[in-house]
Amino acid sequence: MGDVRAIVRDRRDRLGEGLLWSSRQNAVFWVDILGRRLNRLSLDSGDVDGWDMPDVIGWVIEREAGEGLIAGIGRSFARLSLDPVTVDVIVAPEATIEGNRFNDAKADAAGRIWAGSMPFNCDVPTGSFYRLDPDGTATQVDSGYTIANGPAMPPSGDFLLHTDTARDTIYRYPVHDDGSLGERRAFIEFEEGWGSPDGMTFDAEGGLWVACWGASCVTRFDPEGRLDRRIALPASQITNCTFAGERLDRMFVTSASDGVDEAQGGCLFEVDPGCRGLAPHRYAG
Structure with missing residues (x-):
């Protein structure tokens, strides 16, 4: 447990985020928010390909029925098709908040998407938390976020x-x-030396894995929220993590290169978590 490798590719992400495991494609998707790019790693071949986006992109989620993806693009929930790239806005709940963008999201077992928004400058609490229902209706469920991150749902879903x-x-x-x-x-309130909590995901045992921005690691907390263990990584700005593979026993981790001079900042990493994760849910709309 704890082995780490960087995925070989010809670029690094300014702000890697939004990891998604696709069993349909046997691939891991992730975004470079500031680079305005969607990436895909094939677990069959090891090849990485990507698509340039017309705006910043925070995340992608698969649809239960139908082709394409749902994405947080700019300040909108949108249907995203690839080859060629086309964007069809479903709803733009923050169309008038020009300083904001979507940052991270997950779907739940009911096929709803939960997504947070935040200001580009990470400086004022203008971000909100939204629920996108399968009928395309977006509801603001909370507000006052400065850096919204990592929705995560436990195995129980309650x-x-x-x-x-x-x-x-x-x-x-x-x-x-x-x-x-x-x-x-x-x-969980992070203590000094833990970094700052970023993207996160649950494992099958109810443990919570958190990407720790500024602390060069992913950290597991037990179901009661107590620190359990850490896996160190060779980059400081760790942003997200997800389980992948047929057995959901492989973990992939994103990072950011923006603002730091690090040889492996902005790399996508694979680590051995020593446990299995949960399959991601899809959007029902």
């Missing part, structure tokens, strides 16, 4: 986690059957 990296806090929300949320409470 709550979700969302992070404000600027506050070094992972929040927990109860989820009701109708998609409404209960009261937000702090679940």
